[in-house]
Every structure is written in structure tokens, then in C-alpha cells.
Amino acid sequence: MKKLPKPTESELSILRILWEHGPCGVRVVAGELSRERQKEVGYTTALKLLQLMHAKGLVERDETERSHRYSAKHPPETMQRHVVAEVADRIFGGSTTRLAMQALSSRQASPDELTQLKQLIEELEQKKGKK
Amino acid sequence: MKKLPKPTESELSILRILWEHGPCGVRVVAGELSRERQKEVGYTTALKLLQLMHAKGLVERDETERSHRYSAKHPPETMQRHVVAEVADRIFGGSTTRLAMQALSSRQASPDELTQLKQLIEELEQKKGKK
DNA sequence: TAGTGTCAACGAAACTTTTCGTAGATATGA
DNA sequence: TCATATCTACGAAAAGTTTCGTTGACACTA
Numbered sequence: 024m025k026k027l028p029k030p031t032e033s034e035l036s037i038l039r040i041l042w043e044h045g046p047c048g049v050r051v052v053a054g055e056l057s058r059e060r061q062k063e064v065g066y067t068t069a070l071k072l073l074q075l076m077h078a079k080g081l082v083e084r085d086e087t088e089r090s091h092r093y094s095a096k097h098p099p100e101t102m103q104r105h106v107v108a109e110v111a112d113r114i115f116g117g118s119t120t121r122l123a124m125q126a127l128s129s130r131q132a133s134p135d136e137l138t139q140l141k142q143l144i145e146e147l148e149q150k151k152g153k154k
Numbered sequence: 155m156k157k158l159p160k161p162t163e164s165e166l167s168i169l170r171i172l173w174e175h176g177p178c179g180v181r182v183v184a185g186e187l188s189r190e191r192q193k194e195v196g197y198t199t200a201l202k203l204l205q206l207m208h209a210k211g212l213v214e215r216d217e218t219e220r221s222h223r224y225s226a227k228h229p230p231e232t233m234q235r236h237v238v239a240e241v242a243d244r245i246f247g248g249s250t251t252r253l254a255m256q257a258l259s260s261r262q263a264s265p266d267e268l269t270q271l272k273q274l275i276e277e278l279e280q281k282k283g284k285k
Numbered sequence: 286t287a288g289t290g291t292c293a294a295c296g297a298a299a300c301t302t303t304t305c306g307t308a309g310a311t312a313t314g315a
Numbered sequence: 316t317c318a319t320a321t322c323t324a325c326g327a328a329a330a331g332t333t334t335c336g337t338t339g340a341c342a343c344t345a
Contacts, residue, residue, distance in 0.1 A: 103253075
């Protein structure tokens with residue numbers, strides 16, 4: 024398994040944009056970033072961040088056109104797993120279960136979501152049983 | 155409600171130590187911090203961090219003895235709620251439910267924990283129903 | 286070809302966070 | 316009392332992150 028570098032705050036924002044929009048040029052990223060924060064983000068700022076992310080292996084770059092297109096290297100799920108594990112370790116003593124419980128308690132979920140969750144738990148219990 | 159400042163990585167490490175040990179002197183914090191990372195953390199480094207955290211209102215300080223004792227100002231639950239909400243916003247599009255599901259999928263929970271979870275979900279469904 | 290606009294690359298400034306050296310106060314023990 | 320140890324406070328260096336000005340390459344068009 025390869026080690027994927029932990030993204031900074033800004034880098035995470037950019038990943039979110041790329042996940043949502045698919046491959047983007049710098050100008051689009053700068054625009055979205057500006058909208059997301061209250062504040063205008065300069066073109067070169069966004070470019071620099073993308074370049075750093077490319078160097079770190081967080082994004083891929085298509086250079087066939089003069090205006091390069093960037094895309095996230097990893098799907099959201101990979102990063103989410105990573106962050107969840109880290110948060111669990113950092114403040115839930117490594118327990119993803121306690122993390123899940125806190126998440127569920129903190130905001131009201133819809134009945135539909137609760138049903139989904141129950142189903143997931145059923146599956147997990149099945150898997151446990153088989154072993 | 156008062157606004158609690160977001161702790162940095164180091165600050166979170168220190169909070170974890172204080173939550174676990176209760177009120178501590180600087181030397182203990184420096185020691186635990188050193189053990190947790192692979193690397194020795196100097197006494198003054200730990201002191202400085204604690205002083206900053208005190209200024210930010212993250213920790214409280216008992217100055218009755220010459221060697222001050224620091225303790226976390228907020229219980230772990232408060233910080234956990236905070237972090238969970240932030241993580242949900244930052245990479246799960248605000249959905250704490252999806253965060254919970256990712257957490258459950260990423261590591262195997264014990265049967266006991268699964269039972270607890272089901273119970274929690276039952277309660278949430280009850281609450282929903284009442285309204 | 287000259288003028289205009291867009292682009293990537295680079296480097297440095299601005300800002301944040303972490304680390305530690307040093308100074309001065311207070312206690313401890315020979 | 317004098318030497319030694321422990322502590323807080325302060326400030327600044329070091330490291331990490333974000334921001335942007337400037338440059339030179341390239342493309343379009345008059």
C-alpha cells in the first residue's frame with residue numbers, strides 16, 4: 024500500500040471541488056474556491072496549490088492542452104476512510120464505533136438514513152457471524 | 155453558546171493527554187508528548203503550547219502551587235462534537251450519517267458495539283416518531 | 286509583425302504553528 | 316549564604332502553509 028499524504032485544509036477544499044466537478048482547469052478551481060470562502064482567491068494562488076498537490080501526488084494533471092486539467096488522484100472514499108481513521112485515533116482513542124455514535128447523535132438523521140444504517144449494521148453482524 | 159477555538163494538531167494531542175490523566179504539570183505533558191510522537195519534546199516547547207492554549211481558553215490553570223497544573227477546559231464530548239461536525243462538513247458534504255457509515259465500514263466493530271449502535275438507532279427513531 | 290490576452294512556472298512575502306534558547310524568580314540543600 | 320535545580324515567561328528562530336507578483340512562453344488577431 025502506498026502512503027497518501029495528508030492534505031492541508033486548502034488542499035481538501037480543492038479535492039472537494041475536483042470530486043464534484045471532475046477534471047477542471049485552474050480558473051474553475053480558483054472560482055469555486057473564491058465562492059466557497061467569502062473571499063476572492065487569486066488565479067496564481069489556486070495554480071500554486073494545484074502544483075503543490077501534483078508534486079505530492081494528490082492530483083493528476085492532463086497536459087495535452089495548453090491549459091492543463093487537474094483531477095483528484097484518489098476517489099473521495101479513499102480520503103474519507105483515511106480521515107475517519109485519523110480522527111478516530113486522534114480524539115476517539117481509536118474507536119471508530121464511538122466516532123460513529125457521536126456523529127449520529129450530533130445531528131438528526133432522516134428516517135430513511137436510519138433505515139440504511141440499520142441495514143449496514145445487519146450486514147456487519149452477518150459478516151461477523153460467518154467468521 | 156460560546157465559540158471554542160479550533161485546536162491545532164499539537165493542541166489536540168495535549169488535550170488528549172489532559173483528558174486521560176486529569177490535571178497535569180508541564181513535565182508530565184512533555185513526557186507523554188514525547189512518548190506519543192517518536193521524538194523528544196522539550197520542556198519549554200510543551201510549556202509554550204500550554205500557555206498558548208491557556209490564552210485561547212482551551213485549558214485551565216491552577217496556579218496555587220509554584221508548578222502550575224493544567225487541565226482541559228472542555229470535556230472530550232464537546233470537542234468531539236465539534237470535530238465531527240467539521241469533518242462532516244469538510245469531506246462528507248455535511249452528512250453526519252455518511253460519516254457514521256464510513257466509520258462503521260472502515261474497521262470491524264465488536265458484536266457488543268453493534269448492539270449498542272442498534273439501540274442508539276432505535277432511540278433516534280423513537281425521537282423522530284414523537285414529533 | 287506588433288499588440289493583447291491567457292497560461293504555467295517560479296520565488297518570495299505573509300501568515301501560522303512549532304520549537305527552543307535565555308532570563309529571571311523561587312526553592313533546596315550543603 | 317552560595318551553588319544548584321526547577322519553574323514561568325518571553326521572544327525569536329525554524330518549519331509549514333498560503334498568497335500573490337512577476338516572468339517568459341504561446342496563441343490569437345488586427
